[in-house]
Amino acid sequence: MDPVVVVHGGGASNISKDRKERVRQGMVRAATEGYNILKQGGTAVDAVEGAVTVLEDDPEFNAGRGSVLNVNGEVEMDASIMDGKDLSTGAVSAVRCIANPIKLARLVMEKTPHCFLTDQGAAKFAASMGIPEIPGEQLVTERSKKHLEKEKQEKGAQKADCQKNLGTVGAVALDSKGNVAYATSTGGIVNKMVGRVGDTPCVGSGGYADNDIGAISTTGHGESILKVNLARLTLFYVEQGKTLEEAANLSLGYMKSRLKGLGGLILLNKTGDWVVKWTSAAMPWAAAKDGKLHSGINLDETTIADLP
Numbered sequence: 001m002d003p004v005v006v007v008h009g010g011g012a013s014n015i016s017k018d019r020k021e022r023v024r025q026g027m028v029r030a031a032t033e034g035y036n037i038l039k040q041g042g043t044a045v046d047a048v049e050g051a052v053t054v055l056e057d058d059p060e061f062n063a064g065r066g067s068v069l070n071v072n073g074e075v076e077m078d079a080s081i082m083d084g085k086d087l088s089t090g091a092v093s094a095v096r097c098i099a100n101p102i103k104l105a106r107l108v109m110e111k112t113p114h115c116f117l118t119d120q121g122a123a124k125f126a127a128s129m130g131i132p133e134i135p136g137e138q139l140v141t142e143r144s145k146k147h148l149e150k151e152k153q154e155k156g157a158q159k160a161d162c163q164k165n166l167g168t169v170g171a172v173a174l175d176s177k178g179n180v181a182y183a184t185s186t187g188g189i190v191n192k193m194v195g196r197v198g199d200t201p202c203v204g205s206g207g208y209a210d211n212d213i214g215a216i217s218t219t220g221h222g223e224s225i226l227k228v229n230l231a232r233l234t235l236f237y238v239e240q241g242k243t244l245e246e247a248a249n250l251s252l253g254y255m256k257s258r259l260k261g262l263g264g265l266i267l268l269n270k271t272g273d274w275v276v277k278w279t280s281a282a283m284p285w286a287a288a289k290d291g292k293l294h295s296g297i298n299l300d301e302t303t304i305a306d307l308p
């Protein structure tokens, strides 16, 4: 089976011209990394972890370094990962002071009998696995500080309009053995309460993967995504025989009409077809398949290039 990887950089409002190129390059780097892992025989889980790690390390995105700040000006991150082979899953929430929450989520999946660790328990587990603790300030950027200041002045936080909280990252992949996986990672929403947990670490909301159906990673207004279980809802439509396009339109449409919640998703089925969809103004994405790299940010612009 030909491997496929698709990545996203979060539902967003229109992205300024000067950021656009950096965001596009981040998407290309992440998709290429995931695809190379698959081409070298890595699993779908390896590929989604690798792609998301690239984006957590990239300060342009709201995950890892560059995460948005909570009401106290701190970074608290959520992440989850799932292996479609056996539905094993790992998640962490409200984690601080580590570079790559997605790696910790994978360790929860593989090294504990649990699916989800939070806050101090997650921190203790990270230390026990040898994950280095870094100063929280290393995750903070000038842009995220300005973003929080602006949000506090406008007092407009927490609207179902996710568009201020751009940059959550995610990946879905299909490997040569027919396994699918997803990974999603985020700093959440700007000016959030301390301890707020969004959709991203919640399996069925922030993502889902099942070899019998496909894999999905979501982004957008977390509270809305949680209320409709956006990821599992979309896969339910696929199970019912809808096309990927129809399934994505139905679930995103329902979230919008029922809750005024905006968002986006990347969706892959078990035979390697994929679709990207969003109801926010924009969503950076890239997909690697058959030696080609497809990418875009706005609805009207898709680029196709040869992969190196």
Ligand SMILES: NC(=O)C[C@H](N)C(=O)O
Pocket: 010, 011, 062, 162, 165, 166, 167, 168, 186, 187, 188, 189, 198, 199, 200, 218, 219, 220, 221, 222, 223, 225
């Ligand atoms: N931009 C995002 O996707 C934010 C994320 N879904 C959250 O609410 O935590």
